[in-house]
Amino acid sequence: MGQSKSVRTEVLIVGGGTAGCVAAIAAAEEGAKVILVENDTALGGVATRGGIHRYYYGSPGGLQEEIDRRTAEAAAKFGGKTKGFHPDAKRVVLAALCREKGIMFYLDSVVYEVIKEGEKVAGVRALTPAGRLEISAGVTIDSTGNAHLVRMAGGRLRYGRGLDGVYHNYSFIPRRVLDGEIGYDNLDAGWVDPYDPWDVSRAFIRGREWVREGYAEGAHYFAVSSMLGVREGGLIEGDVTITLEDYIEDRPSPEVICRSYSHLDNHGFDTGNESEFSQLWIAVMGLFVKGLWCDIPYGALLPAGIGNLLVAGRALSVDRDVGMGVRMQKDMHKVGEAAGVAAAMSIRTGSAPRELDRSGLQKRLVERSVLEGEELQRTHGRNLRFKRGGLAGVELGKENAASHAEQLAHYFGTDERWKAVWLLGSSAEAEQERQVAVLLESKLYEGTPEARFCAAITLAMLEREEAVPYLMERIATRDKNKLSNHPKCVPFWIASFVLLRMLKSTAGVSQAAAALKEQPGAVHSTFLLDYLSAVCPVLSAGERAEAAGAVQMWLSSGELGMDYRMHGDRPESLGWSLELRAAALLASLTGEQGGVTGWAASAAADPRGYVRNAAARLLPWSEVGMPDKEEAAPFLGEFDIAVIGAGTAEVICAAALGRQGRRVVLIADGSALMTEVTRSRVTYFKGLDESAGGGAYELIDLLRQEGAWNGEQLEPVLVQLAADRLLQNAGVSVLYEARCLEEQNAEGRSLVEIAYKNGRGLVAAGRIIGQADRAGVMGQAVPGTLTAVLIGSGSLGETADCRWMEWSHNGNVLALRIRPSYYPDEVYLDIRWPLEAAEEGDTGELLVLPAVEKLRNLGVIPDSAALAYIADEPWPEGLCAAPGTSGTEPEENFWIARQISAGLDDAVIG
Ligand SMILES: Cc1cc2nc3c(=O)[nH]c(=O)nc-3n(C[C@H](O)[C@H](O)[C@H](O)COP(=O)(O)OP(=O)(O)OC[C@H]3O[C@@H](n4cnc5c(N)ncnc54)[C@H](O)[C@@H]3O)c2cc1C
Structure with a gap:
C-alpha cells in the first residue's frame, strides 16, 4: 500500500504533542537535523487537538515563553475572546516554528515499530499518507505521552493504579462559544485503557454520548476534539525514578534538568481505591489542591535498559502518585525542551544520551532559562519550609523534627499542619519515634478537633497503636469534622478507617461491617471495603463471618455505585469496581472462590477493556485474562467483511452490510465518521437521489432526530452522533485510529495488518471493501x-x-x-x-x-x-471546483448524496 521510503536524521521525535513539539524546536535550535512524526493531522497534542487550552499550575521559563507570546499575537489577529489560549492559534504557531527551524514533520502518520540494534533504538517504521517510511536516527525521543516507543522497544512500564490498573479519567472535549467566549467543556467521560484499540474505540463513542448530553444551555458547539484526552498511561521505569518522598520533600537532584510545580491532581473520586498515600493526602488531609515543587532529574527521561532513546512527556519515570502532579502542560514543555537539547548535544558530542555530561546539559538549560542557576546550588526543599521559616529562628526540617517535636505539633492547629505531620510522621529513627510518640500522646486530648486528628494521623504514620482508642471514638460518634472543605476530603469517622488500616488494627471490623450494611454510598464504601480487604488476612473466624455477611448483603442491594459522580458532576456508575472489589473480598473472607464466579464471568465478558484489566488483577484465580500488553501484533477479531475508511460512502456501506446480518468491522484512520462532513466540513446537503436504497433513509432520519440537518446544511458535531448511532443500530464494530498496513490472503480469508499508536494488530475478514490510500491529506504535496x-x-x-x-x-x-x-x-x-x-x-x-x-x-x-x-x-481532492466558479450553490451540493449512493452500491457488490 503506497510507496516505501527510507530517510535518515540526527534527532527523531515521535509524537508532536505538548512535549514533542518543544523538543523538536529545541533540538533544531541546537543545530540538529530533526524529523517529527505525529499521528494527528495537526501539531500540539492534548493542548490543541485534545481541547485543553489553558494552563493549570506548571512552571515558567524556556521556549514556551516565545510560543505563548506568538500564540497570543496570532489569537489577537484571529479575533474574539478565548478562555485560556486559542488552541488553533497555538497549532498554527507550532507549525510555523517547525517550518522556520527547518524541521521535517510528517502529520497524519503513525509510528508502529521500533528498529533496534542490540539494546539501542536505531530508528522506527511509520505509516504516512504517502506510504511506509523507515526513519533511522542518531537519537530518538518518545513523546507519545504513553511511552508507546518504549513498549515497542521492550522497555518496562508500570500501568495504572496498584489495586486494579485503572488510570485517571479520560476526557473527550467539545469546543463551543458561550457568552461570546471560545472555550471547552472539560468533561470526564469515564475510564479507558489507552493500549487496547477496542477500548479506545469504545471510549470515543461513549465520550461523544456525554458531549451531547452535556450541551450547555445557550452554547454553540462547533467541534469535538480529534483525540481522546488521556490523562494517564503507563509510566516508564527509568534510570532514576522520582519517588513520593523526593516529591513531597522537594529533594534536590544532582542531575536536575527542570522544575515542576503542581498539585497531585488525581481525577478519581473513589479515593478508597487509590494508594495508601493518596488516601492519606487527599481524603484524610484534604490536600488535593496543595501545590508542590519538584526537581525532574535527567535519569527520569532514560528508559532502563534501552539505549539512544529519551522519553519526554507525561510517561516519565515517576511513582504513580507523583505522576498525578508531574504532567501539566508547562512542565511538559520544559521536559520536552530539555530532551531536545540533550538529544542535540548527544549528536554534537558523539556521546550516547545515557553518557551525556550532565553539567554541560544543565549549563545549556540555564542559558535557555529552562532551569534557574540557583536551583543547582539548592540544598533544601521548598515544599516543607514554614512560612516564617520555623519557630524561634530555627529552620524546622526532617533532620531536627524529633528535637523540635513540640514546636512542630504547634502547627497542627494551623493551615501548615500537613508539613508538621509529614516531618513528624515520616521520621524513621527509633529514638525520634519514641520522642515524637510521647509528645503526641500528650497532645491527643488537647487542642482543636483538627489538631487532635493531626496527632492521630502522625501516630498512625509511626504505626503507634495509641491512636486506636481515639480513632474508634471518631467512628462510634460518626464524627463529621473534616480537615478541609474540599469535596474529596472525608469526615473523621471515614478517615479513621484509613488510619486503622495503616495501623493494621482490626478494632474497627464490626463498625465497618455495620456501616456497610447502611449502604453508605459509593465513595464511602470504597474506604470501608479497602479497610476490610487490608485486615482480612488477620481476622478471626467470627470476624470473617461478620464481615462476609455485611459484604454479601451490601452486594445484593441493587444498583451499586450509581451515586458516584465524576469531575464536572457527571454521573458514571462505579458499580463495576465496587462489585469486583467486594467479590474479591468475599472470596478471601469465605475462602470460597466459587462463590464469585458470576462476577468473574460477567467481568470477563465486559466490553470495557479497563474492567477486564481490573478483574484480572482483583480476581486472578478466575478465567479473566489480562490482555498481553507486550504482544507484538495482537489478534483483534474475525469478521465477514472489513470496510476500510470512514467517509460517508464507507459508513453507509458498512451499515447496509451490517443490516444484512454480516459481521462487519469498519476501520477508521481517525476518530470520526463521515469525515468529509466532520473532519473536512463539506456540509451542503440537499437530498438524495430517488434511486438510493432504504438504508440511506435511516441516516436521514437519524440526522433529523439529532437536529443535524436543517434541510440545506449539516451540523458536523451532530452528524457524528447520527453516524455513530447508524453503525451501532446495524451492529457494526468500529476500530478508530487504525490504519491498514498490509493485506495478506490466507486460507480463503484476508488478514489485514493494522498500524495504530500502540503498534500493530491483525484483523481477519472474509472480504475487504475500500482501500487504505487516501488523497488530500495534510503534510503532503497535494492540492x-x-x-x-x-x-x-x-x-x-x-x-x-x-x-x-x-x-x-x-x-x-x-x-x-x-x-x-x-x-x-x-x-x-x-x-x-x-x-x-x-x-x-x-x-x-x-x-x-x-x-x-x-x-x-x-x-x-x-x-x-x-x-x-x-x-x-x-x-477530498476532486471535489472542489476551480476558482472562478460562481453562484450560490457550491459544487459540493450533491457530494454527500453521491457518497451515500456510492456506499450503497459497494454494499450491493459486497
Ligand atoms: C483531559 C485533560 C485535561 C488536562 N487539563 C490540563 C490543564 O487544564 N492544564 C494543564 O496544564 N494540563 C492539563 N492536562 C495535562 C496535560 O495537558 C498533559 O499531561 C500533557 O499535555 C501531556 O503532554 P505529552 O506531550 O506527554 O502528551 P500529548 O500532548 O498527548 O502528546 C502526545 C502526542 O503523541 C502522538 N502519538 C502518540 N503515539 C504516536 C505514534 N505511535 N506515532 C505518532 N504519533 C503518536 C499523539 O497523537 C499526541 O499528539 C490535562 C490533560 C488531559 C488529558
Missing part, C-alpha cells in the same frame, strides 16, 4: 481546500457569498470564499491552493491567518468575526 470556522454575531451568515475570489499570496494564486454554515452566527472560510503552490510538508493551516487578515482588510468579513476552528483535513 487542497482547507476550511476554517468563523464565528460572530447573529448576522454573520449574511456575509456569506459562495463566489471564489482570487488571492495572491507569496507569489502563488490561491482562492478564498465564504459560505454559509448551519448556524446564522457562523460561516466557513474555504482556502484553496493548487498543486503548484503546495510544498512537501505543506500545512494549509499556515494560510489561515493571512487569509483572515486579507478578508478583514477587504471588509468581506466584519471585525467582530473570529476564527474558532481549523478543520482537521482538507477537502
Whole structure:
C-alpha cells in the first residue's frame, strides 16, 4: 500500500504533542537535523487537538515563553475572546516554528515499530499518507505521552493504579462559544485503557454520548476534539525514578534538568481505591489542591535498559502518585525542551544520551532559562519550609523534627499542619519515634478537633497503636469534622478507617461491617471495603463471618455505585469496581472462590477493556485474562467483511452490510465518521437521489432526530452522533485510529495488518471493501481546500457569498470564499491552493491567518468575526471546483448524496 521510503536524521521525535513539539524546536535550535512524526493531522497534542487550552499550575521559563507570546499575537489577529489560549492559534504557531527551524514533520502518520540494534533504538517504521517510511536516527525521543516507543522497544512500564490498573479519567472535549467566549467543556467521560484499540474505540463513542448530553444551555458547539484526552498511561521505569518522598520533600537532584510545580491532581473520586498515600493526602488531609515543587532529574527521561532513546512527556519515570502532579502542560514543555537539547548535544558530542555530561546539559538549560542557576546550588526543599521559616529562628526540617517535636505539633492547629505531620510522621529513627510518640500522646486530648486528628494521623504514620482508642471514638460518634472543605476530603469517622488500616488494627471490623450494611454510598464504601480487604488476612473466624455477611448483603442491594459522580458532576456508575472489589473480598473472607464466579464471568465478558484489566488483577484465580500488553501484533477479531475508511460512502456501506446480518468491522484512520462532513466540513446537503436504497433513509432520519440537518446544511458535531448511532443500530464494530498496513490472503480469508499508536494488530475478514490510500491529506504535496470556522454575531451568515475570489499570496494564486454554515452566527472560510503552490510538508493551516487578515482588510468579513476552528483535513481532492466558479450553490451540493449512493452500491457488490 503506497510507496516505501527510507530517510535518515540526527534527532527523531515521535509524537508532536505538548512535549514533542518543544523538543523538536529545541533540538533544531541546537543545530540538529530533526524529523517529527505525529499521528494527528495537526501539531500540539492534548493542548490543541485534545481541547485543553489553558494552563493549570506548571512552571515558567524556556521556549514556551516565545510560543505563548506568538500564540497570543496570532489569537489577537484571529479575533474574539478565548478562555485560556486559542488552541488553533497555538497549532498554527507550532507549525510555523517547525517550518522556520527547518524541521521535517510528517502529520497524519503513525509510528508502529521500533528498529533496534542490540539494546539501542536505531530508528522506527511509520505509516504516512504517502506510504511506509523507515526513519533511522542518531537519537530518538518518545513523546507519545504513553511511552508507546518504549513498549515497542521492550522497555518496562508500570500501568495504572496498584489495586486494579485503572488510570485517571479520560476526557473527550467539545469546543463551543458561550457568552461570546471560545472555550471547552472539560468533561470526564469515564475510564479507558489507552493500549487496547477496542477500548479506545469504545471510549470515543461513549465520550461523544456525554458531549451531547452535556450541551450547555445557550452554547454553540462547533467541534469535538480529534483525540481522546488521556490523562494517564503507563509510566516508564527509568534510570532514576522520582519517588513520593523526593516529591513531597522537594529533594534536590544532582542531575536536575527542570522544575515542576503542581498539585497531585488525581481525577478519581473513589479515593478508597487509590494508594495508601493518596488516601492519606487527599481524603484524610484534604490536600488535593496543595501545590508542590519538584526537581525532574535527567535519569527520569532514560528508559532502563534501552539505549539512544529519551522519553519526554507525561510517561516519565515517576511513582504513580507523583505522576498525578508531574504532567501539566508547562512542565511538559520544559521536559520536552530539555530532551531536545540533550538529544542535540548527544549528536554534537558523539556521546550516547545515557553518557551525556550532565553539567554541560544543565549549563545549556540555564542559558535557555529552562532551569534557574540557583536551583543547582539548592540544598533544601521548598515544599516543607514554614512560612516564617520555623519557630524561634530555627529552620524546622526532617533532620531536627524529633528535637523540635513540640514546636512542630504547634502547627497542627494551623493551615501548615500537613508539613508538621509529614516531618513528624515520616521520621524513621527509633529514638525520634519514641520522642515524637510521647509528645503526641500528650497532645491527643488537647487542642482543636483538627489538631487532635493531626496527632492521630502522625501516630498512625509511626504505626503507634495509641491512636486506636481515639480513632474508634471518631467512628462510634460518626464524627463529621473534616480537615478541609474540599469535596474529596472525608469526615473523621471515614478517615479513621484509613488510619486503622495503616495501623493494621482490626478494632474497627464490626463498625465497618455495620456501616456497610447502611449502604453508605459509593465513595464511602470504597474506604470501608479497602479497610476490610487490608485486615482480612488477620481476622478471626467470627470476624470473617461478620464481615462476609455485611459484604454479601451490601452486594445484593441493587444498583451499586450509581451515586458516584465524576469531575464536572457527571454521573458514571462505579458499580463495576465496587462489585469486583467486594467479590474479591468475599472470596478471601469465605475462602470460597466459587462463590464469585458470576462476577468473574460477567467481568470477563465486559466490553470495557479497563474492567477486564481490573478483574484480572482483583480476581486472578478466575478465567479473566489480562490482555498481553507486550504482544507484538495482537489478534483483534474475525469478521465477514472489513470496510476500510470512514467517509460517508464507507459508513453507509458498512451499515447496509451490517443490516444484512454480516459481521462487519469498519476501520477508521481517525476518530470520526463521515469525515468529509466532520473532519473536512463539506456540509451542503440537499437530498438524495430517488434511486438510493432504504438504508440511506435511516441516516436521514437519524440526522433529523439529532437536529443535524436543517434541510440545506449539516451540523458536523451532530452528524457524528447520527453516524455513530447508524453503525451501532446495524451492529457494526468500529476500530478508530487504525490504519491498514498490509493485506495478506490466507486460507480463503484476508488478514489485514493494522498500524495504530500502540503498534500493530491483525484483523481477519472474509472480504475487504475500500482501500487504505487516501488523497488530500495534510503534510503532503497535494492540492487542497482547507476550511476554517468563523464565528460572530447573529448576522454573520449574511456575509456569506459562495463566489471564489482570487488571492495572491507569496507569489502563488490561491482562492478564498465564504459560505454559509448551519448556524446564522457562523460561516466557513474555504482556502484553496493548487498543486503548484503546495510544498512537501505543506500545512494549509499556515494560510489561515493571512487569509483572515486579507478578508478583514477587504471588509468581506466584519471585525467582530473570529476564527474558532481549523478543520482537521482538507477537502477530498476532486471535489472542489476551480476558482472562478460562481453562484450560490457550491459544487459540493450533491457530494454527500453521491457518497451515500456510492456506499450503497459497494454494499450491493459486497
Ligand atoms: C483531559 C485533560 C485535561 C488536562 N487539563 C490540563 C490543564 O487544564 N492544564 C494543564 O496544564 N494540563 C492539563 N492536562 C495535562 C496535560 O495537558 C498533559 O499531561 C500533557 O499535555 C501531556 O503532554 P505529552 O506531550 O506527554 O502528551 P500529548 O500532548 O498527548 O502528546 C502526545 C502526542 O503523541 C502522538 N502519538 C502518540 N503515539 C504516536 C505514534 N505511535 N506515532 C505518532 N504519533 C503518536 C499523539 O497523537 C499526541 O499528539 C490535562 C490533560 C488531559 C488529558
